Amino acid sequence: MSADPAKMSRRVFVSSTAAALAAAPALAPASDTKPRRIGVIGHTGQGNFGHGIDTVWLELPETKIVGVADANSQGREQAKQRLGCERAFSDYREMIQQVQPEIVAVGPRYVDQHHAMIMAAIDGGAKGIYCEKPFCRTLQEADQIVAACQRSGTRLAIAHRNRYHPALPVTQAAIKQGAIGKVLEIRCRGKEDTRGGGQDLWVLGTHLFNLAAYFAGTPTACSATYYAGDHPATVADVLPGSEGIGPIAGNRLHARYDTQSGTPIFFDSIRGAGVAKAGFGIQIVGTEGVIDLRMDTEPLVHLLRGNPFQPTAIPRRWVNISSAGIGKPEPIPDIKRLVSKHILPARDLIASIDQARQPLCSDTDGRVTLEMVHATFASHVQQGQRVSLPLVTRTHPFDGWNNSR
Structure with missing residues (x-):
C-alpha cells in the first residue's frame, strides 16, 4: 500500500528541519575575527586553477589569500592580480613554507599533480585542504594521502560541490x-x-x-x-x-x-x-x-x-x-x-x-x-x-x- 502523501510530507518536514539545522554551521561564517590564511595552488596550461577553487576565498570574509603558486609566469601574474594577493611563487612548496597557510586550495584539474601538492600541504602543516576533483590517480596515492591526513589531523575536502x-x-x-x-x-x-x-x-x-x-x-x-x-x-x-x-x-x-x-x-x-x-x-x-x-x-x-x-x-x-x-x-x-x-x-x-x-x-x-x-x-x-x-x-x-x- 502506498504511503499517505500528506503524512509523508509532515514526517519529512520534521526530518528536513533537523537536517537543515545540522547543515547550519556551513551556511554562515565562523565567529572568529581573525581571517583564515589561504594558500592557492594552480598551474596555468596544466589544469589551471580548477572550477573556482581559487576565487571562492574572495567570497568569504572569514578568509584571506596570503599566497598563490603557479609554475607558469604569465598565469602567476594574472592569478596575483585576480586574487588580490601580494605574494606569488613559481614553486608551491616554497609558497607553503614561506606563508604557512592554514588552508591550501589545490586547484589544477590535472589529477596527476594532486598527490604531490596534497602531500606538500600536509607536510607544511596545513590544517585543511580543498582539492579539485578527481581526487588522485591511483589507490596507492589515495592510501598515502589518507594515512598522512590521519597522522597529521589535516582535514581534506574534495570539490564534489553537489x-x-x-x-x-x-x-x-x-x-x-x-x-x-x-x-x-x-x-x-x-x-x-x-x-x-x-x-x-x-x-x-x-x-x-x-x-x-x-x-x-x-x-x-x-x-x-x-x-x-x-x-x-x-x-x-x-x-x-x-x-x-x-x-x-x-x-x-x-x-x-x-x-x-x-x-x-x-x-x-x-x-x-x-x-x-x-x-x-x-x-x-x-x-x-x-x-x-x-x-x-x-x-x-x-x-x-x-x-x-x-x-x-x-x-x-x-x-x-x-x-x-x-x-x-x-x-x-x-x-x-x-x-x-x-x-x-x-x-x-x-x-x-x-x-x-x-x-x-x-x-x-x-x-x-x-x-x-x-x-x-x-x-x-x-x-x-x-x-x-x-x-x-x-x-x-x-x-x-x-x-x-
Missing part, C-alpha cells in the same frame, strides 16, 4: 520515510559527450559515484565491460586519458556495483549518446517513485511519485525537494551560488577543522569514489568478472595488462 547541497540530507530522510517505497537501484549516466566511456567516468562520473555511495553505502563489488566500437576493448585500444588521469580504453562503459545496503548502482556512458540540455545525474528508483538529481542545477533534487514500471493514464508531476522538504520552496537565499561557487564546501571545511570532524566530502570519501573508478578497469581486464572492493591491487589495473590469450 555533495554539500543542504537538500541531500532531506532527500535521504525522505527515502528512509518511504517516499519512493522500497529502493530498487541507483542509475548513473555521465554527460556522454565526446568523453563517453573512460574519460566520462573519471571527469564526470566521480561526481555521481560520490552521491550514489552517499545514498547506497560503500560499494563492495563491481563488474564492468569497456567497448571500443562494437567489440570489448583490448590492450591495443588503451590510450592515455587527458587531464592526467592515466590510461583508459574504449568509448562505451557499462558497470554494476554491489553495495553495503544491498542497493545496486549502475553506471553507463556511451560516447555521443548524451542529451546536452539534460546534463548528467543519478536516479534513485523505488517501487513507488523515482528521485532524480541533476548535477549542478537548482533545484538539484526532484521526486516523481508512482511505480516507474507501471503505465498509468493519470499524469504524473515532478516536484522538487528543497532543504525545507518535498514540494517546499527553497528557504536558503542564493542557494545555487552558495553551492556552485564552492561557498558551502569551503565553509564546511572550515567548520570541520574547528569541530575536529571529517568534511562532508572527505579524503576517505574520495578514496571510495576512486575505488569505483579503478574497479571498472580491474573487472574489464578479467573479462568482466566480478571483483571485490576494496581492490587488492592499488596500482592502475591497466598497468601490465595482457589479454593476448
